[in-house]
Amino acid sequence: MAEQYDVIVVGAGFGGPVAAKRCADSGLHTIMLERSRIPGEKVVSGLVIPIYGFLFGPEFIREGNPPLERPIRSVMNRFVKNGEIYDYDHSLRLPAPIAVGYSTYCKPFCTWLADRAVDSGVELRTATTVVDVIKENGSVRGVITDKGEELRSKIVIDAGGTQNNLSIKAGIRKKFVPEAIELYMIWDFEMAKEDVDRVFGNSMEFFHVMPEERIGAPLGYGSALYFFTYRNSIHPGMGQFLVTEGKIPNVAKLLREYFDNFTTKVRRWREDIAPKVTLRAVTWDVCPIYAGLIREMREMPYFGDGMLIIGDAAGFESAAFGDGVPSAWFSADIAAGVALEAIKAGDTSRSFLKRYEDRVKADPFIMHTITDTRRWDMREVLKSKSESELKRRIRDHWGIGAFKYKYLGGPCLKATGRSIKNDAGIVAEWLEMFRRYYRNWEEDRFDRLSTD
Amino acid sequence: MVKTFQDIPGVEWVEGTGNFITIDEEKCTGCGNCLKVCLAGCYEIVNKKARIRSTEKCMECGACWYVCEDGAIDFSWPAGGTGFRTNWG
Numbered sequence: 230m231a232e233q234y235d236v237i238v239v240g241a242g243f244g245g246p247v248a249a250k251r252c253a254d255s256g257l258h259t260i261m262l263e264r265s266r267i268p269g270e271k272v273v274s275g276l277v278i279p280i281y282g283f284l285f286g287p288e289f290i291r292e293g294n295p296p297l298e299r300p301i302r303s304v305m306n307r308f309v310k311n312g313e314i315y316d317y318d319h320s321l322r323l324p325a326p327i328a329v330g331y332s333t334y335c336k337p338f339c340t341w342l343a344d345r346a347v348d349s350g351v352e353l354r355t356a357t358t359v360v361d362v363i364k365e366n367g368s369v370r371g372v373i374t375d376k377g378e379e380l381r382s383k384i385v386i387d388a389g390g391t392q393n394n395l396s397i398k399a400g401i402r403k404k405f406v407p408e409a410i411e412l413y414m415i416w417d418f419e420m421a422k423e424d425v426d427r428v429f430g431n432s433m434e435f436f437h438v439m440p441e442e443r444i445g446a447p448l449g450y451g452s453a454l455y456f457f458t459y460r461n462s463i464h465p466g467m468g469q470f471l472v473t474e475g476k477i478p479n480v481a482k483l484l485r486e487y488f489d490n491f492t493t494k495v496r497r498w499r500e501d502i503a504p505k506v507t508l509r510a511v512t513w514d515v516c517p518i519y520a521g522l523i524r525e526m527r528e529m530p531y532f533g534d535g536m537l538i539i540g541d542a543a544g545f546e547s548a549a550f551g552d553g554v555p556s557a558w559f560s561a562d563i564a565a566g567v568a569l570e571a572i573k574a575g576d577t578s579r580s581f582l583k584r585y586e587d588r589v590k591a592d593p594f595i596m597h598t599i600t601d602t603r604r605w606d607m608r609e610v611l612k613s614k615s616e617s618e619l620k621r622r623i624r625d626h627w628g629i630g631a632f633k634y635k636y637l638g639g640p641c642l643k644a645t646g647r648s649i650k651n652d653a654g655i656v657a658e659w660l661e662m663f664r665r666y667y668r669n670w671e672e673d674r675f676d677r678l679s680t681d
Numbered sequence: 682m683v684k685t686f687q688d689i690p691g692v693e694w695v696e697g698t699g700n701f702i703t704i705d706e707e708k709c710t711g712c713g714n715c716l717k718v719c720l721a722g723c724y725e726i727v728n729k730k731a732r733i734r735s736t737e738k739c740m741e742c743g744a745c746w747y748v749c750e751d752g753a754i755d756f757s758w759p760a761g762g763t764g765f766r767t768n769w770g
Contacts, residue, residue, distance in 0.1 A: 266695075266762045273740065273770035335770040356762030375760050392743045394757060407747040412718060417691060417769040471718060477748050479717040510691020510769035513720050515742045 234260050234382040235572050236565075237372055238351075239359050239395055241268040242335075244540035244557030245388030246342035246351075247287050251565035252386075253349040257572060260380065261343070261351050262372070264358040267680055269339025272390075273514040275415045275457045275466040276338075277301050277330040277433055281594060281637065282555030284659055285644040287562055289345055291662045294669050294676045296337040298459035300328035302431040306623050308616070309438050312494035316620060320629035325431075326667030332433070332457050332464070340678045347679070359389075362399045362536070368577070369399050369535035383577050384568045385536045388561065391516050393542040401533035405544065407477065409520040411551070413452060413468030414484045414513040418506035422461040428501050429458045436495065437623055440611055444491040446470070446483070448626065449607030452551055454491055460673070463506065468551070470519070484513075518551050520544030521599025531589070532582045537564040545589075549601035549626065549636075556595045563588045593643040601636065686738055689721075692767045694737060698759030702745070704731055708753035715754060718744040740765050 238249040241263035249261040265271040283291055303322035307314045323329055347353050363371040363379060371381035372395075387395045391410075396402040420428075434456040438444055445454030445467045452468035467487060469480045492498050520526040521544060531543035539545070540557030547556065567585040571577045589595050603626050610618050624630050632638045648655045669675055684694045702723070711729035721738035724731050724745065731753070741764055746756035758764075 264758055264761050265766060267766075269770070270766040270768070271741065271764070271770075273742075273767065334768070336768050358758045358761040360757065375758075392746075392756065405747065410744070410747050412720075412742065412744045414720065415770075471744060471748055477714050477717055480744070481716075481718055481720045484720070508690060510767060511689050512692060512767055512770050513740055513742060514770075515744050515747070 233380055234258050236384050236386060236568050237262065237380055237382040238386045238388055239372060240388035240390060241343045241353065241355070242272045242339055242388060242390055242540070242557070243342065243554045244561040245386070246339070246346040247558050247561035248386045248388060248539060248565045249351040250289065250346040250349045251287070251562060252568055253346065253351045255565070255569045257569060259351045261346060261353050262357045262359055262374065263343070263353065263355045266356050267336065267340060268343040268355065269336035272335035272339055273415065273512040274335055274516075275413070275455065275464045276335060276554070277332045277457050277552075278554045279330040279550065279552055280328060281641060281644070282558055283331070283662065285594070285648060286555060286558040290558070291658065293345065294665070294674070295341045296333060296675045296678065297666060297670060298332040298334065299425075300326070300431055300667055300670050301330045301332055301433050301458070302328050304329065304627050305432045305434045306627050307434065307436050307497070308620060309436050309442060309444065309495060312496055314497060318620060318624050318628045320624055321627065321631065326663040328663065328666070331666065332459050334459070337678060340680055341676060344679045359395060362395060364399070367534055369533065383535070383572050386564050386568065387536060387538045387542050388540055388557070389542045391514075391541045393538070396536070396538045396542055399533060399536055401536060401538065402529050402531070405517045405520055405526060406523060407471040409517045409523050409526050409544070410471045410515050411451060411468040411518045412471060412480050412484070412513065412515050413466055414488070414511070415464060415466035416488065416508060417462060417464055417510040417512070419462050419509050420506045424505040425458055425461060425463060428505070429456065429463070431458070433457050435627055436491070437619065439614060439616075439619070443487060444495060445487045447607065447611050448604050448623070449611055454487070462509065463502075516551065516553060517541060517544050517546050519548055519605065520546060521596075522548050522602060522605055527599065530586070532579065532585045534579045535577045537568060537582060537585050539564050545595055545599060547598040547601065548605065549598065549603045556598060559592050559595055560589060563592065593640040593647070597640050603636070684737060689738055691769045692740070692765055694765050695763045697763040698736065701741075701757045701759045701764075702733060702736060702739070703755045704733060705753045705755070706730055708751045710751050712750065714748040714750065715745040718748050
């Protein structure tokens, strides 16, 4: 049977549209399938996309006007005991228009990405759930949708997110172990822009505690309690790993208890924030934050005959920061390049597609960020009960120390060198991006979305 | 039909998901891990076996599937265009 498509991309979250767009730009007949009605409406995350995703990720994002909520120029780490802030670390601060990252809601951003893919000629089919792969002689040759339709392709790119059902059905990967998975809960509050400006500024904020405080699973056991700040809303959230000290705790109960404790005990919330906010949404999801730290998970393949797996589905989630978007973009870009080469060569076998793995491993960020042990190591600090060690580690994790050479500094320098080698004008492009993003934020003016 | 719930604001559920989570009663040992991680209250234990009470508030996170040590829970996706949706993720 003749193949209907060159490439099928499954999932229109953060990674899928990037892969699909690059495939279409290269002249490949590409379809992207998304189970939700509108891209991004099932993507649940508090989200500040770190700057290295924008600087070293796809050019079309850097040169575009994506729907950003707020440039995040600093990270405020607050240390709390008995509901009172007893110290803080605000060492990571950048002057405008430079930013450490940009906050965004998933639905508009994923829609914006999908719109760009469609502009490039990608066929987007929403409200379509992929239920299985088509396999012939051990090779993936397409997918089957929930409507029973068989769509065939030379290559399938799985951008299905954490639950990675498709790569499991294809026999390439196994389910993540629960030790790798964090369940996080997010509360979205409306807050007038001038109040967000006054209370938070252009900062994201963390509340760090010893475990006995019970106002959030401390870094190591979870994500601490964080506030992502948006244009006229705030997004407090917290995560807890599904396994702590070898046991599965009552995560559902804990997350609610922690947030209740935070909102009743912490004075900053009660006095500075609560009087100015209105609850708008509560959501939750899981992500594979520790996947790269667990050998069995790290060594699982992310490609097979006729199939490439990107982003969270491949476990490319930053173990230290919990952000998956940059690696979703980087792996999407690499996968699309490999798909093009494979289709041109007429060889979509596993042995040809191994170059995807080689390039992922050579990427300055992906392997580095999935194997960064800083968050994992925090558990030892918490056991030691040493407040000075907690503060030192947080400065190294979420403060200025994050950019030490052995942490993000090294990959950033490598990626900068590589970028300048490819395009001497890239630095000017970066500065222009910072200026334009900042102007867009100040004027609240972004590209129109297909859903507007 | 679209449903909303007061205790989970900002989220809508479109009906017609199909049985996207199933429990193999033979394999289930009633350990209760699924109850511990489900923020939507989808599960209950009846006669020492986990049972799906309702998936009407399920946010399709799959935490139950990850913690099922018996391999009794099968997790797939709801039918296209159904299940939860939100503007605020």
